[in-house]
Amino acid sequence: MDFVSFLIQVLNSLQYGLLLFLVASGLTLVFGIMGIINLAHGSFYMVGAYLAFALTSLTGNLMLSIALGIPLAFVFGALLEWALFSHLYKRDHLEQVLLTYGLILIFEELRSLMVGDDVHGVTIPELFSASIPLSDNLSYPVYRLVISVVCLALAGGLYFLIQKTRLGMMIRAGSHDRDMVKALGIDINLLYRTVFALGVALAALAGMLAAPISSVYPGMGSSVLIISFVIVVIGGVGSVWGALVAALVIGFADTFGKVLLPDLAGLMVYLVMAVVLLWRPEGIFKKG
Amino acid sequence: MKKTQQKRRTVMQVMLGAFAGVLAGALVPLGAAQAAEKIKVGLMLPYTGTYAALGTAITNGFKQYVQEQGGKLGGYEVEYSVVDDESDPSKATENASKLVKRDSVDVLVGTVHSGVALAMAKVARDTKTLLVIPNAGADELTGPLCAPNVFRSSFSAWQPAYAMGKIVAERGHKNVVTVTWKYSFGEQSVAGFKEAFEKAGGKVAKELYLPFPNVEFQPFLTEIASLKPDAVFVFFAGGGAVKFVKDYDAAGLKRTIPLYGSGFLTDGTIDAMGGSGEGLLTTLHYADNLTNPKDQAFRKAYALAYKAQPDVYAVQGYDAAQMLKTGLDALKGAKFDKDAVAKAMETAKIDSPRGAFTLSKAHNPVQDIYLRKVEGRDNKLVGVAEKALADPARGCRM
Structure with a gap:
């Protein structure tokens, strides 16, 4: 590998890692703060991608679709929390797994009924459809760089929200001691509903952003679900900062694994997970 | 009260008797030429999951050919048992066995996913059931795992x-x-x-x-x-x-x-x-603008029946039914005999929408492979890349 290729592979790693972070951040919020094992998280990613496809066919503009899609996903998340997830907080993890697994099946079947099983594509917005030449024959699509920038901005935004705002303070408190927060007169139900809806909106946003480059196809949700859990576990459950670092680690492991150790590429991600967990069983950034 | 009950029972008995009589009557001419022998076809295809669209196209193609033949294949009325294989190899053996043992199908038709098809081929070999594979392209199926009763209407990888x-x-x-x-x-x-x-x-x-x-x-x-x-x-x-x-x-x-x-x-x-x-x-082995009349008729009928354009998978389903028909024709209305059917299928010349093909010794189509170019929304035919290309069937001992 020459130096230019190496630099481009580093860029690939960063870009892939940031996209993974976007999917995993919603999961780490819901899992870490609310204690819910949400297997349906990948389905929200899929819902987002199909939403982008449907709305773009209607409006003809991906950015407008995303602007419409985020509030839709947020409301959808709030409704789901109210109807189903709010009954799960006091229950066993096994029941959470059962419900969220059931949701995966329902979402897949609904998708099949409503949109069918064909593969669909979403066009990249005109504004970002250019490519930047990197070497004599390889160029980099601007849209991928835009995604990376959006992911970084979101990471910053989430950090600010959770560490620096009053809502963030309540969220952090709620994750430590639900009953104490309630005793202090904070509406914990509303708080949890917001966090859950935020998690769903993040997953859907990831799906919408990824739709033009990944295409939209059946089963796309389950492919990101496992890697998201790996990231949440490596990063330390509930830590947004940890999820970012873990996503980047996985991005590098996957990219360089494919290039340097092609025979072990499928194993790379899990090897990294095993090593990290041996070193820090609670994940890199587990607090208290 | 008691009387009516008794009366009802006698009515029942009379009806049962009559039913038995009819049955016996139906059984008598066995062996002689009979009108409506049935053949049970087990469709084991994916109807959910990633390959659902493919499973549906294959089923449509198969049923279209049966419809064209007036609901019969070689004079046999066709009865379907349908199983969704979910493209899940871990459930494949159980699903295939269910069709063979519980529904006692005469012929298995399936499937898309090669892993599932490999398990089906094993069940077919163990139970000596006729199997027609309408898609799965794993080389092994007509290679090391070839068998007298296993056929493929599609292609090898x-x-x-x-x-x-x-x-x-x-x-x-x-x-x-x-x-x-x-x-x-x-x-x-x-x-x-x-x-x-x-x-x-x-x-x-x-x-x-x-x-x-x-x-x-x-x-x-x-x-x-x-x-x-x-x-x-x-x-x-x-x-x-x-x-x-x-x-x-x-x-x-x-x-x-x-x-x-x-x-x-x-x-x-x-x-x-x-x-x-x-x-x-x-x-x-298929392209979007072939010029043979068979393909044009097929595409027209398919579009009319299913309100969708046919694809290569529909063709493979259609041809699976054609292959089966050729086999059944050889029986001339006698009782179903899978060995005779398989023997006749081996020498079949199938008039497929993709162009006529024959079967290799290992039961894989010997077919033209087309070179196609993407133009607009079609895979336009450029020419024939290989004429009558036969899979080498490495490892097949038959």
Whole structure:
């Protein structure tokens, strides 16, 4: 590998890692703060991608679709929390797994009924459809760089929200001691509903952003679900900062694994997970 | 009260008696020429999951042929038992056994996923049931695992890839990189391509693999750009195919390094590629604008019946029914005898929408492989890449 290729592979790693972070951040919020094992998280990613496809066919503009899609996903998340997830907080993890697994099946079947099983594509917005030449024959699509920038901005935004705002303070408190927060007169139900809806909106946003480059196809949700859990576990459950670092680690492991150790590429991600967990069983950034 | 009950019982008894009489009457002429022998067909195909659309197309094609024959195949009324195999190999043996043992089907038809088809072939061999495979392309099915009662109406992974190997060499490319998923179908496609390409004097510089069904191609595109081969050959299908072609185009590689693929790269995926696929050359045993009248009639009837355009999968389902009919014809209305049916199927000449084909010794179609070019929303026929190409059936002892 020459130096230019190496630099481009580093860029690939960063870009892939940031996209993974976007999917995993919603999961780490819901899992870490609310204690819910949400297997349906990948389905929200899929819902987002199909939403982008449907709305773009209607409006003809991906950015407008995303602007419409985020509030839709947020409301959808709030409704789901109210109807189903709010009954799960006091229950066993096994029941959470059962419900969220059931949701995966329902979402897949609904998708099949409503949109069918064909593969669909979403066009990249005109504004970002250019490519930047990197070497004599390889160029980099601007849209991928835009995604990376959006992911970084979101990471910053989430950090600010959770560490620096009053809502963030309540969220952090709620994750430590639900009953104490309630005793202090904070509406914990509303708080949890917001966090859950935020998690769903993040997953859907990831799906919408990824739709033009990944295409939209059946089963796309389950492919990101496992890697998201790996990231949440490596990063330390509930830590947004940890999820970012873990996503980047996985991005590098996957990219360089494919290039340097092609025979072990499928194993790379899990090897990294095993090593990290041996070193820090609670994940890199587990607090208290 | 008691009386009515008794009365009811006698009525029942009379009816039962009459029923038994009818049954006995029906049984008497057995062996003589009879009007309505039945044949039970077990359709084991994916109706949910990633391959649901393929399973439906195959079923539609099969049923269309049966309809054209007036609901019968070779004079036998067709009765279906349908199972959704979910493309899940871990449930395959159980599902296939259920069809054979519980529903006692005469013929198994399935399936799309090669892993599931391998398990079905095992059940078919163990229970000596007739099996027609309408898609799954694993080389083994008509290779080491071939059997007198196992037939295929589709293709082997080797066939389209081998044809492409020759084409790529003919187009003057010397040095090629291949990319595919690391699973048997992908590996067999690359092996078929490499065999023909290197025989014609080319060299496969590097074989790149990524774990199935991973679709993060960027690291490979970077590697291809730095290796600078004359051309790239890939096998991908479905969502992976769409993403690869789009990424390849977006990385600017399509302009400098031509991309070739096994036909599945552009089957049912062109729309989703949104223009990135334009001009791609692929090889397959079917194309969108064949000129034979059989294909035109087939496409018209299919579009009318199902309000959808047929694809290669519908053709394979249609031909599975045709193969079965040829076998049943040989019985001339006698009781179902799978050995006689299989024997007749071996020598069948199938008038398929893809063009007529015969079967190899290992029961795989000996067929023309077409070179197609993506134009607009179609895989337009460019020419015949290989005429009457037979799978080498390596490892088949039959």
